[in-house]
Amino acid sequence: MRIGIVCPYSFDVPGGVQNHVMDLAEALITLGHEVSVLAPADEDSPLPEYVVSAGRAVPLPYNGSVARIAFGPVSTARVRRWITNGDFDVLHVHEPLTLSLSLLAVLSARGPVVATFHTAMTRSRVLAAAQGVLQIVLERITARIAVSALARKVQVEHMDGGAVEIPNGVAVAKFADAEPLPGWPGECAPGAGGAVGFLGRFTEARKGFPVLRDAFVALADSRPGLRLLVAGPGDPDDLYDQFPVELHERVTFLGLVTEPDKARMLRSVHLYVAPNTGGESFGMILTEALAAGTTVVASDLDAFRRVLDGGRAGRLFPTGDAVGLRDALTELLDDPAGRATLSACGDQVVANFDWPVVARRVMEVYAAAIEATDGRVIDQEWVGLS
């Protein structure tokens, strides 16, 4: 099958949608399909061979943040040329309601069009102002995919339509085969040692880092050799100021990490802790930690409970309860067999999120979209008569 995928955001900057598109494209290629990805990118940036550049993206303040997107007559011409040359069986656009290549592609193409909605933010202010335009865009889409229950809910309630929920995939092999950082995770014996990890914006309240800090500080006194590995954006001083001076050498801060380093970081600890206090729609990081074979300790949030199969694949503790977290850490660090049992169950859970499995489900949506349209994806003058 010939598949055309459009990514609205530039591959020059890392991001969730870009990673999703690349992993999906690679999984589809592995399954034996021909895939072409259209994305904005600088002329000289190195790209995988299946990516076609649609030109430089311009930074544009958009919906409260800065998005690097491509839009305008030049981009339109490139999109249309790509569609004509591609001769695709199905066109798969991501985030089609942002002012982007995806929107241009939807408006330019006729035929089976599948759209994936990533964020709960699906309506840009520009489009919300023009309900009629929104309807014209949505009409061109044959089948819709939502990556989370929350994104699907927005579809149903605000966009007047359904969507198939297919979660984000995890490149299990990339995590399972990553090399731990040198010197990590180190010894872990009953009563001593052990490494605990945290990834995320530690300054953001809903990530719950203070809960982990309190548990760590309380546990560090009685447990020599216990170490904490923190990764994520932020200023090191803000992090170390939260800990007593004598514990500073037991806290390691990696800063913002790349995707490969994230996998290595997750492989470098005995326990990965997700102390979030709310606001997580899916818990991607948990599936990644499970893929790395690391035991997960997470707050008892709905989304986390679902990923961890009600606590069979990882330990849940009462949300925001530092004492509960400390007890869970103590127990699991002293119990290698318990960790192994949780990890074994984690392997089964994460198999459902493995990219080849997710890609096959996406393929079924392609098939459903193709059945509901006749012909292939063709370029169509969208400003003129239809």
Next chain:
Amino acid sequence: MPHMWWVVAASVVVGLVAAYLIWTAGRVERLQGRAELAARALDAHLLRRAAAAAVLAERRFGVELYAAARIALDAHPDEREAAENDLTRQLRSVRLDPADPDCGAVIAASRRLALSRQVHTDLVRDARSARSRPLVRLLRMGRGREWPRYFDIDDPTLTVPTDVPAS
């Protein structure tokens, strides 16, 4: 010559109105056609599921499931939604083993049916909303084609899809 400008302005307006009408007619036609194709695909998947259930019933689970599958296959259009819901209930009441090829076929057919139902519902909604616009009704665009109809059945998904076998 002010007179001349009136003619130009009038022809521009007439031209724009005509363009809009042609565009709208094309849009209604396209949405209508797509809803019909989706209905045909849905029909095929309903038949496929009922056939797979009948094959399974002949080997396991016996007469009740077989009867439900036969009734779904033969149902009159007016009774088809109820018959398909009955079949879904029957399939849910038996223990399907994903490792068994016949059970696997029913589970896969149900999953494809769920997708097809979702797409059909969305496309029918688009077609109906286009056809119920006042202008479209006034000019009776899309006449001669049947008013697109929803197919209202319960979600036929059987188990949370864990693995999709390569096919």
